[in-house]
Amino acid sequence: MVENIHDQSQLDRLGQLGRKLRREQRLLSCFRLRTNYDLLIGAAVLGALIVLAFIGPLLSPYDPLEMKVLDRLKPPSAAHWLGTDEFGRDLLTRVLHGARLSLGIGITVTLLTSLLGLIIGVYAAFYKPLDHILMRICDGLIAFPGILLAIALMATLGASASNVIIALTIVFTPSIARTIRSTALVVREQPYIEAIRAQGATNARIIWLHIAPNALSPLLVQAAFVFAEAILSEAALSFLGAGIPAPAPSWGNILQASKSVISKAWWMVTFPGIALVLSVLSLNMLGDGLRDFLDPRSKRKGKGSRRVRRVAP
Amino acid sequence: MRKKWRSGLGLSAAAVLAFTVACSNGNNNNGGSNASGSASPANSSTASQPAAASYKDSLKIAVTAQPPTLDSATTASALALDIAGNIFETLFTLNGNYEPTPVLAESYEKSEDGLTYTIKLRQGVKFHNGKELTSDDVVASMNRWLATSSRAKTLLEEANFSASDATTVVLKLAKPNPDVLVLLSAQAAFPAIFPKEVIEAAPAEGITDYIGTGPYKLAEWKQDQYIHLVRNDDYASPEGEPSGFAGKKEAATPNIYYYFVPDNATRVAGVKSGEYDVADSIPTENFEELSADSNVALSSYPGGTLTAFLNSSEGAFKNEKLRQAAVAALNDEDILLASFANPDLYKLDPGFMNPDQTQWASTAGSEYYNQNDQEKAKQLLKDAGYNGEKIVLLTTPDYSEMYAATLVIQEELKQVGFNVEVLSSDFATFLKTKDEHSKWNLMVTSNGYQLIPPQLLAVTQSWVGLDDAQVKASVATISSEADPAAAKAEWDKLQGYLYEQAYSAVIGHYNEVVATSKKVEGFSQFVGPVLWNAKVAK
Amino acid sequence: MSQMSPASEKSRTSQMSRSGQKDRTALLDVRGLTTRFATERGPVTAVDGISFAMEPGEIIGIVGESGCGKSVMSQSIIRLLDYTDHVSYEGEVWLSGEELLRLSPSRMRKVRGNRVSMVFQDPLTSLDPLYPIGDQIAESLRQHRRLSRKEAQARALELLRMTGIPSPEQRIKEYPHQLSGGMQQRVMIAIALACEPQLLIADEPTTALDVTIQAQILELIVELNRRLGMGVLFITHDLGVVSEICTSVKVMYLGQIVEEMTTARLFANPLHPYTQGLIRSIPRLDGDRRRKLHVIEGTVPSLADRPEGCKFVTRCPYADAKCRSEEPPLETAEEGHRLKCWYYREIRSGAREATQYGE
């Protein structure tokens, strides 16, 4: 089509074309964002939950721990919008405080897991002997049934919020590390890394300036799923009595308590249950949306696979 | 979902221990199935049933957990002992009035000095393997019991059994003990009679060859599912009106299944639907629901006390003012309601002993009971110069009533200004932590009734490290005092002292609830469910 | 949609006026076939009022660049698009006196693979990789002829032999990926011929193959056409292939037939600027090596923005305002040679000079 590239007008046309392309690219990514309902809805619901978790407890007239035993197991009413629990505590207040706890633990686990996973992943990809050791440990931990690992860790460490965070971090880090490692391995083989090395860059510089940034977008996607799984797992552990100790108003704790009064107090199952589902749902959508946004090709390949292990069934 | 160890496995072990040293005066407790006078099972109605009524050939009882063993001498698990009681028999047992009554023994003679008991065995008794019971079997079994059972070791030191002929055994004691027959009869770690060969072949961890003389034989033990017992057709029953564990045993139903159903809701649903004929340890949350069910009869009987123990050996509660402040802050009614859900299922009473047991029931120290006095507590805190030191409440979610009580107490202590934290862990960790006195300050446990005050955990040093000369002296006096009135007076003083010093405080008394299908006849409740005369109408 | 319909209406009416009643003898008689897809941005016309007829035993070539609607047209005939897209058809497709577009889906299935078969471009991806080829050939026999498994396999073997696959007894049990491209295409042909169809639609059957294999496959198709007397609708972008086997040719551009004629006339006397462009872009062994190969300027516009007026207007060197605003009718230039162009006479006589491409 273009016969003489040195022709000035042709060059101008090419330049225009390039600018147009870039603008279209920008428009396209705006469009992708605008039509990425998963991402938008997920982010909106999650945002709403976070706002509720921070503001809700401030507005509630009740203390999440204060017991009015005579008011135990009262159904939803004007005074207690979501009813009361088996100690006569206001369920709405406890669910809102539970949101703080669950989201807080979720975020902490996600940050720790991402950081550790990133470090382990990139170093494993970079140093062969280290890779063997780290990956065998990761394989072992991944093959270890997740919930058992978490329960055993909790039995060993003792029930507390910080131990839940430690246990879940141990459970989730290996799969993040594996994801990061596989991305990093691909990047490491790129010719430009070889070129940078030839220029005398140190390993640390290569790892942190060139390899790690490339692993960020898969990490971001995985982080959303880890967040969701961490919330689920915390609830499951607390539900089994191996998580955050009562009287802390974690959703899992409320659900655990609800089980023995299930025939009398439907509200104790329903409301924390809805809160839990909503937060996990929004995070899953956010994760799917992020993946479509950051890696549009994956959409064509289908959304079937997630790398994060499920701990809670 | 959560595996609940029935109090039996651990704590209600205490309930069982209650009977280790029994009082021979039969007037202290009617002890029957209807001790509390509440809803009653149909145990007395057997006679009035038409003879033609047809019955099912198996009875199913849902219990809370799998027992660790059926080797009675080595365990304190109430569940194990309940089940083992169908398979094994002892020389003596307790009747409904807690009186020793012969089972495998026929008669006994006590020597003048009280050091020798000559016991004649009942004849014609056969083991499940067909072998006839002889004095050799008894001697082997009883001597093993003396060596293994920690109760026997401490209470019958240097005692020894020997055979004088094939149907007579002789028990020799190192020093006289007026309660020796009660000890031989008590259910806790009861001295089951095994064939001699089984005893000789017994491994260190305990016998697993469950051959006894009882009305039922072990047919199958499906791990974590059920124990199946079948009628022993060659059973030679003792005579007499059934009473407690004594009297005639009919083995009325050919098969008994003990199902291990840790989940409360399942036991409840099962007894409602008729899947189980009897369900043990009904959770208090389901009491109302089951009361309303026309197919189910509920029987509740006094179970024991819910007691707060304060750790006076280490930490903040070494300071008696702080202990008193904590006890002053307690609103026992709230705690009990949260723990047992229904006011019919608990009772407010300051006594450490069974309030129905006239010999020992005491209200001493009631001015310190259920004070709910926040002002006083705050004042005491101020007097003690409390500096916000952390108070740790030790508990385990495996026992819901202890757990609930602990959470309420935490709130109540917070209200008066304590800085309180709950240390909650699974049962195994809980037990271990309990002995590490530096790690906690207060713990609530539910404990079965004891028959005499010296057996109370509240006065036992090894329990929570209570080390008080006055308590020890009082206990010694009560143990040795021959005159019941004087012993009672000493106990009143001791109970008052425990409250005053705030070493421990009873929160209240709870009932155990057993649900039976209305089709069940001849069932009775003594220390545990008594099934050998029970049958289920079709 | 609205901008499309006048054009298609026009072509339809012109077609109607030309042949008043249906041709009973024709094997295939396509009248005003229009295929539209519903897309997120409205309906798109992929085939625009195509009409043609073919007699039994005839081999008709359909040529055009990719994207000109050849494949959609051919798949519309046997309504293969029913399943994949939101598609709507207009017009009529008569197969031996039966109108296909109005058949129920189950009646339509009895036509497919039975009376009309198709052979596709890329044989490897057109065969199910998970079944032995014998099964795939037998499948339509079992479907349409109700043969037993054994009979079907025996017939499959016969078909393989007929298509000239070496040692067919052994091949019949093999999977597609174990065969070479040529053999795969022979298998495709065996599948298509299994039920001895009246019409074979071959959609670029040789494009993906080596030149030597291409010739063999073409030979096979021609031979089978003679032996079995079936009509062949041969879709290709390769004019050389057309010249070898086809009796007549239809040139398609943007969903329309822009020119149709006998094969002989195609090379001797192409009239439509598009056809001329196509022919001039064929590399010639006898041609002047130094001469630059002709390229038709521009690319085929997307279906979503088809121009009004003459569809070729964006690339036609002779286009003027009239071409842009009015669509030319399909006119008969000579007996058996029709085309859509306002100025073909002027172009033929040299009276009209090629102007600058585009505007």
Add this chain to the structure above:
Amino acid sequence: MLAYLAKRLLSLVPVLLVITIATFMLIHIMPGGPAAAILGLEATQSDTDALNEAMGFDRPIAEQYINWIGGLFRGDLGDSLFLHQPVGQAISEHLGPTFSLAVVAEVIALLLAIPLGILAAYKRDSALDQLVRSLSLVGMAVPGFLLALFLMLFVGVRLHWLPIAGYAPLADGVWAHYRYLILPGISLGTIQAALIMRMTRSSMLEVLHLNFIKTVRSKGLRESKVLLKHALRNAFIPILTVIGQTFGTLVTGAVIIETIFNIPGIGQLVINSIERRDYTVIQGVVLTVTLLYVLINLIVDLLYGAVDPRVRLDRK
């Protein structure tokens, strides 16, 4: 084939080593010991010590580990401290209920997920497709234990249709057996269904765009045949992978679901054993579950060959 199996099993060794060592260390630093469950609250320190000595827990951990590994080579997992039976026997007795539950869950999941996934892909962007996509999104967000609670509340407590918990062996009759497994099966199967549905849909979508689907349709086959015989089989490898993964997580899921519904399976066994500090059983279960997981993956790998002849040939 055998060489392939041997290679797979060999590659397992380091993983198992990591797992068993981790388990061993973990359970031995857990506070408390088996004595609590066996002897109860009243046990004196000397009783506990005697028990620990009898069971060999006074010896160094390394020695215990080596003894245990030695036992493994003789096919001996040791004896349960609490159940008075060999660990192998305890595990095999508890595997039955878990297996039944897993089968019910997987059958429910497959019956729901595969047809819906296929239809959603076939009728892409239709109302049904939207529904299926929403279902799978929600399905992945509802944890099994929560679903179990809701099912207990509505089906068990409100409607009394099915027992809310319990278990009966198959010997008690087919209905008696399965009626206990329906609610747990749904609780456990829903997430599997969601994952499988999602994968079926996307994999089918991909396959339905492939050329050979046109060929198959041009043969005049019925759509059911096109979808099931040709499209589904071609779409099946990724679906199979997900099924394999979900089967693996079923065991994990069983831990919670079995405790909720009181099913005497391997999940309940291990939870009980952790509470009882029944060390040998914990080790045995972890080993078994890991091996099962690997076995399932191996079976899935072998099934790839059955589904796709190309995989089969590549391996030769």
